[in-house]
Amino acid sequence: MDCLRAFLAKLQNWQRKVNAGNVAMFNNHSTVLDENEDHLLDPSLKTEITQHLKSLESKLKKYFPEFEEEDGKLVGNPFSGTLDIAIIPNDVQDEFLDLKNDSAAKDLYEERSLTVFWCSMYQSYPKVSEIVLRVLLPFSTTYLCESGFSTLLHIKSKSRNRLDVDPDMRCALSVTQPRISRLTERKQCQPSH
Known part of the structure; x- marks a missing residue:
């Protein structure tokens, strides 16, 4: 919670700085403005950045409510x-x-x-x-999401980009261990002619 409070305070500080025309905390944008001759932040861009920071702040407060x-x-x-x-x-x-x-x-x-x-x-x-x-442990469910993305990146590569990954993902993410020996016992070998 300490880290979250600190980040929320940073977001509020950034909003204040952007409203004042200071974008030094955004390195790439600051570099572009320095290269520009007039060094002024476009008012519509200032509004858009501020709205984005406010949106980020409200989403964080929604997902991580303050506990007592x-x-x-x-x-x-x-x-x-x-x-x-x-x-x-x-x-x-x-x-x-x-x-x-x-x-x-x-x-x-x-x-x-x-x-x-x-x-x-x-x-x-x-x-x-x-x-x-x-x-x-509020983030225990994010592990499943992270492992899902990791598995997807492993299965679906450039050479396999048209692959339907649903069945493969289901098998890869399943916690049930396959019993290969039991499955093979039920199969009959191909008889020779």
């Missing part, structure tokens, strides 16, 4: 004294209090990274860990 600061405290440091127990769902509060008073878990928290700590706590404290892991 208290949720961040639970994820960042469950052993903090300033963490309010009331923000945690009622059915998880007892488990959270067990975790908060577990000295072995606190030692593990200090030794390991945040994600490794919460993954290791999943067996002992599943309800609390599930809440935290949902915050820590």
